[in-house]
Amino acid sequence: MAEYRRDPVVDRWVIIAPDRAGRPCEFVELESVERAGVCPFCAGNEHLTTREIDAVREPGTAPGGPGWRTRAIGNKYPFLDALPMLGEPRPSGRNPSSLFASLPAVGPHEVLVEAPFHATRASQLSLEQTTDVLRLYRSRLRALRAEGRWRYVQIFRNVGEAAGASIEHLHSQLAALDVVPEAIAAELRGAGEYRTRHGRCVFCDLIAAELAAEVRLCEATPEFIVACPYASRFSYETAIWPRRHEAGFDALDDEELTKLAGVLRRTLGRIERLAARTSYNVLLHTAPFDAADDAYHWHLEILPRTAKAAGFEWGTGVFINAVAPEAAATRLRAIGTNE
Amino acid sequence: MAEYRRDPVVDRWVIIAPDRAGRPCEFVELESVERAGVCPFCAGNEHLTTREIDAVREPGTAPGGPGWRTRAIGNKYPFLDALPMLGEPRPSGRNPSSLFASLPAVGPHEVLVEAPFHATRASQLSLEQTTDVLRLYRSRLRALRAEGRWRYVQIFRNVGEAAGASIEHLHSQLAALDVVPEAIAAELRGAGEYRTRHGRCVFCDLIAAELAAEVRLCEATPEFIVACPYASRFSYETAIWPRRHEAGFDALDDEELTKLAGVLRRTLGRIERLAARTSYNVLLHTAPFDAADDAYHWHLEILPRTAKAAGFEWGTGVFINAVAPEAAATRLRAIGTNE
Numbered sequence: 001m002a003e004y005r006r007d008p009v010v011d012r013w014v015i016i017a018p019d020r021a022g023r024p025c026e027f028v029e030l031e032s033v034e035r036a037g038v039c040p041f042c043a044g045n046e047h048l049t050t051r052e053i054d055a056v057r058e059p060g061t062a063p064g065g066p067g068w069r070t071r072a073i074g075n076k077y078p079f080l081d082a083l084p085m086l087g088e089p090r091p092s093g094r095n096p097s098s099l100f101a102s103l104p105a106v107g108p109h110e111v112l113v114e115a116p117f118h119a120t121r122a123s124q125l126s127l128e129q130t131t132d133v134l135r136l137y138r139s140r141l142r143a144l145r146a147e148g149r150w151r152y153v154q155i156f157r158n159v160g161e162a163a164g165a166s167i168e169h170l171h172s173q174l175a176a177l178d179v180v181p182e183a184i185a186a187e188l189r190g191a192g193e194y195r196t197r198h199g200r201c202v203f204c205d206l207i208a209a210e211l212a213a214e215v216r217l218c219e220a221t222p223e224f225i226v227a228c229p230y231a232s233r234f235s236y237e238t239a240i241w242p243r244r245h246e247a248g249f250d251a252l253d254d255e256e257l258t259k260l261a262g263v264l265r266r267t268l269g270r271i272e273r274l275a276a277r278t279s280y281n282v283l284l285h286t287a288p289f290d291a292a293d294d295a296y297h298w299h300l301e302i303l304p305r306t307a308k309a310a311g312f313e314w315g316t317g318v319f320i321n322a323v324a325p326e327a328a329a330t331r332l333r334a335i336g337t338n339e
Numbered sequence: 340m341a342e343y344r345r346d347p348v349v350d351r352w353v354i355i356a357p358d359r360a361g362r363p364c365e366f367v368e369l370e371s372v373e374r375a376g377v378c379p380f381c382a383g384n385e386h387l388t389t390r391e392i393d394a395v396r397e398p399g400t401a402p403g404g405p406g407w408r409t410r411a412i413g414n415k416y417p418f419l420d421a422l423p424m425l426g427e428p429r430p431s432g433r434n435p436s437s438l439f440a441s442l443p444a445v446g447p448h449e450v451l452v453e454a455p456f457h458a459t460r461a462s463q464l465s466l467e468q469t470t471d472v473l474r475l476y477r478s479r480l481r482a483l484r485a486e487g488r489w490r491y492v493q494i495f496r497n498v499g500e501a502a503g504a505s506i507e508h509l510h511s512q513l514a515a516l517d518v519v520p521e522a523i524a525a526e527l528r529g530a531g532e533y534r535t536r537h538g539r540c541v542f543c544d545l546i547a548a549e550l551a552a553e554v555r556l557c558e559a560t561p562e563f564i565v566a567c568p569y570a571s572r573f574s575y576e577t578a579i580w581p582r583r584h585e586a587g588f589d590a591l592d593d594e595e596l597t598k599l600a601g602v603l604r605r606t607l608g609r610i611e612r613l614a615a616r617t618s619y620n621v622l623l624h625t626a627p628f629d630a631a632d633d634a635y636h637w638h639l640e641i642l643p644r645t646a647k648a649a650g651f652e653w654g655t656g657v658f659i660n661a662v663a664p665e666a667a668a669t670r671l672r673a674i675g676t677n678e
Contacts, residue, residue: 007570008545009529010522014570014658018666079651079659099541099548100569156650164649173651181655183349190348202438206347209438230439231346231353283654303653310503311495312418312512314642315622316520319353320418327357 002081002105004179013179015105017079041169043068043116050074053110054139056132069129070136071113072174078109080175103178107150112136112172119170122159122268131261133172137284138257140174141250145289150176152184152288160279162305172282180288187285191295203297207241215326218333219266223259226267228328233319235307236274236328238267240300247287247294264300266337271304273335279305341420341444343518352518354444356418380508382407382455389413392449393478395471408468409475410452411513417448419514442517446489451475451511458509461498461607470600472511476623477596479513480589484628489515491523491627499618501644511621519627526624530634542636546580554665557672558605562598565606567667572658574646575613575667577606579639586626586633603639605676610643612674618644 002017040048043066052063054072061067083106114133119125125133137155144153157172158165180188194202210216210227218226218238229239240263246252252260271280281303287296313319341356379387382405391402393411400406422445453472458464464472476494483492496511497504519527533541549555549566557565557577568578579602585591591599611617620642626635652658 005570007529007568008548009533009541010525011529012525012570012656014572014660016571016660016663018661018663099545154651154655156654158650162647164647175651177655177657179657181657183654183656186349186351186656190346190350194348202348206438209347213439229346231344231351232355233353281650281653283650285654301654303650308501308503309648311497311620311622311642312493312514314620315495315522315624315640316493316516317351317522317525318516318518318520321353321355322357324355324357 002079004103004105006101008099011185012182015079017105019077039118039167039169041111041113041167041171042118049111050076053108054136054143056135056139066116068113068116069132070115072110072136072140073113075109075111075173080105080107080109083107105178107176107178108144108174110140110174112140112155112174114170114172118168120168121272122170122265123272125170125265127258127261127265130265131258134252134257134261134264137172137174138250138252141248141286144176145248145250150178151290152177152180153286154181155284157282159281160277160305162279163281163303165279184285184288188288188291188296191297195295201245201295201297203241203299204245207243216329218270218329219263219337221259221263223256224263226263228325228332230325232321232325232328234303234305235321235323236271236304236332237321237325238271238302238328238332240264240267240302242298245294245297247291247296247298249284249286249298267302269337270332270335271302274304274331275306281305341418343442343444345440347438350524351521354418356444358416378457378506378508380450380452380506380510381457388450389415392447393475393482395474395478405455407455408471409454411449411475411479412452414448414450414512419444419446419448422446444517446515446517447483447513449479449513451479451494451513453509453511457507459507460611461509461604462611464509464604466597466600466604469604470597473591473596473600473603476511476513477589477591480587480625483515484587484589489517490629491516491519492625493520494623496621498620499616499644501618502620502642504618523624523627527627527630527635530636534634540584540634540636542580542638543584546582555668557609557668558602558676560598560602562595563602565602567664567671569664571660571664571667573642573644574660574662575610575643575671576660576664577610577641577643577667577671579603579606579641581637584633584636586630586635586637588623588625588637606641608676609671609674610641613643613670614645620644 002015004013005016006013038045046064050073052071052073055068056070058067115125115129141153144150153174153176155172155174191202207225210225216227224240224242226238226240229237272278283301286298341354343352343354345352377384385403389412391410391412394407395409397406454464454468480492483489492513492515494511494513530541546564549564555566563579563581565577565579568576610619622640625637
């Protein structure tokens with residue numbers, strides 16, 4: 001049984017997921033899978049996956065078969081337990097006020113397959129395909145928001161073994177949570193304090209400051225800016241911020257989605273050309289569904305995995321980054337977008 | 340030039356250390372070093388290291404030559420810049436109130452070599468040798484506290500390549516910081532809030548609760564308890580808590596050091612017998628030198644590196660742990676101490 005546990009001292013949740021230990025070491029398996037030509041995520045192999053939850057599909061095709069362009073399925077090795085039936089009350093925590101606070105960890109843990117063909121790098125996706133991926137993100141976020149029982153949905157993409165990917169075929173993942181994660185809570189707290197002090201959104205001010213400073217910019221369009229954050233934890237860390245203040249990603253309209261797809265595709269193209277097989281994570285940070293106000297400002301974070309976090313980083317939370325963000329931005333701009 | 344930078348949104352510092360990029364990939368180098376039999380940390384090779392800062396030595400031996408049992412030297416590839424002369428004022432931050440707060444990152448980054456012979460695992464150290472290591476920790480902490488200009492000193496040990504070790508010969512590292520790191524600040528905040536609410540130390544209460552619950556205990560002595568923390572982020576994560584409330588590690592007396600050495604040696608012996616080459620980090624959490632009160636309670640954290648942090652963990656701060664702490668403690672107890 002999976003379980004959220006809150007640290008007795010700091011405000012940090014973990015998920016204890018013992019069933020997850022049975023997960024095969026998929027990168028070892030992968031080679032034989034690929035040799036046998038039976039990637040479970042390729043079109044035609046839908047019978048190898050769990051039930052289709054959602055998809056962007058060609059008109060007239062039926063769920064569960066081919067004809068999809070992106071599709072959401074259940075993760076075969078979820079770190080959250082299966083959902084109780086919709087409409088059932090949310091499970092309540094055991095001993096929420098004691099040192100040992102706990103909550104059953106139930107909810108959807110989904111895989112969002114990003115292409116019907118065997119794509120392994122984001123730069124293999126067309127603009128249209130990338131838009132379809134973002135459309136699926138939005139569709140799942142809207143559906144889970146409508147369920148009215150989740151506090152936060154994390155969408156993330158692991159590309160490459162060093163980034164934690166277990167299947168090579170390009171995919172994102174999604175987990176709907178009963179807790180607001182520490183990283184989001186810290187951003188909400190920071191944005192709230194800044195608003196109290198200055199009366200403005202800290203992300204909006206940051207975007208203006210990055211546009212003025214220029215040195216950390218990779219790209220600026222009328223809708224988005226792409227920059228290496230001032231206090232990047234990872235070398236070549238990159239963020240995509242929307243200029244328009246909006247707390248939740250799922251408020252994007254179709255035109256904004258297409259514009260974002262262009263920016264994302266160019267940015268990941270640059271990251272993927274940094275080295276032969278750059279591993280990286282993409283993280284969508286969006287407001288918790290139960291956020292009290294619109295102080296949050298959604299954004300994407302791209303974290304290349306060039307260095308390992310070691311004892312100092314784990315002990316302190318202070319990351320050592322050997323590439324200044326200004327130098328990273330210069331290099332990323334020089335790489336160009338191949339468009 | 341190394342630089343602290345504070346994130347514009349969340350209260351998190353990073354260190355931008357461009358000179359660090361030149362650090363050789365030492366695990367590749369290591370094999371040839373070992374083949375050539377010239378480990379720079381072995382006794383007799385003192386000329387291959389930087390100047391000796393401190394040491395536990397045989398009587399009558401001189402700094403810089405053999406006769407040491409543990410010794411502190413400067414890291415050849417420091418992530419902090421060289422110190423200004425003692426007595427010079429601490430550098431002040433640039434734009435501390437703006438979005439882009441920065442501070443020169445200067446200070447000692449030291450290597451604490453743990454044995455004169457080529458030890459690669461903590462279980463190869465005798466009780467006496469382990470005590471000498473802790474004596475050097477205390478000596479360096481006391482000396483740096485006496486300098487009166489550092490806010491926090493992080494002592495950490497990386498064992499094994501997956502834990503970030505770059506030299507195989509057993510060693511710890513130390514960095515003296517001008518900032519209180521996020522992880523320590525969060526613990527201080529949690530301990531302060533708990534004290535306000537309950538009038539007691541959260542760590543003292545936690546120790547009592549773990550002794551009562553028993554299920555997560557690995558060992559309990561009259562002075563220390565060893566347990567797998569309730570909300571462990573890593574499988575087989577283990578903490579050593581002193582029963583006596585004390586904010587700073589360097590307040591330990593000689594007898595306590597020896598008792599701690601016994602507990603630490605048994606605990607790391609168990610961790611090292613979990614698998615053939617377990618990689619792990621050891622982290623000393625002690626109160627910042629400028630802590631306003633004694634609400635903190637020093638402790639050691641041992642983080643085995645069995646799983647990789649992936650996108651979900653980086654995006655949320657919520658770690659997935661596939662081994663319940665109760666199961667981890669059962670297994671660690673069963674492994675025994677080999678004493």
